Amino acid sequence: MNSLQLGKYAEYLTKMEFVLWGCDVFTSEVDDHGIDFVIRTRQGNHFDVQVKSFRLTAGKRTPYYLYIQKSKFKIHPSLLLVLVHFVKGMPPTLYLLPSCVGADPNPLLESRDYGEGKKSPPEWGLTLSKKKLALLSEQCAFDTVVKALE
Template sequence: MNLLQKKNHYWETLSTLELGKFSEYYAKMELLKNGLQVFQTELDDRGIDFIAKSENKYLEIQVKSVRLKTTSYVFLTKTEKFFLRDGLFICLIIYFEALQPHVYLIPSLDLDINNGLFVFRTYEGENLKSKPEWGINLTKKHLIKLEIYRIDLALTKFKLLK
């Protein structure tokens, strides 16, 4: 195996910034591959990374990525820009060492389910500096619940494709 092949799926070699940028491109390619159109936003002023258009609706996409080897939690901070709403989807990309990335498409409203996979943390109380957040627990116990959001299944389930 040559060096290029060896580094192909070794995600720890990418910096956090590189992984984030790669994830946005990867998400766009996955959506294009599945028949959606993709449009870049000029500003990230609404808590979204890009817009995708299916046959019958526009989707606002926020991309989140995680190397499962180093962490098992992803969060989205509640702000005036980022809040749960119809038409906003989280494109979650999970990187397992030496494997292709796993891509999931989650309607943001599902983050309010609070089922162990999805949690909402308010961090209320004195001396707490963190803002409220929605989290996704990616422990072995909860990963199975994520399967219904696998991109190919999700696009059909949420009637985004004909």
């Protein structure tokens, strides 16, 4: 699969995982705000969801850097990030990250403010090293975090 196909697959997979957990999933016809879909939990709580996928294969360099432009991902208690990790020959692994912890951005997100006149706009990044992937597995396993949303 190319990266566009992988991203679309990750988005559909994530929607189905939320449905399996009893959430309602709402999609928009136009994705111009950086939000892939909205979920409603059984208790009626709503969350905006952004999905990012990545593929790490044997022999490929780590760490892998993944980013989201700050203009498309504004830290808020009702904003979630789902990372879908693809490894050849294995089922995908999903990680669920609330965008903030308390009033502060999630500490796993690295703030990159490049400033005016720079090549890239400001972004939130994740450097997915072996250590960071282990931390994601420990703190952000999809099944564990989705239970806490209710």
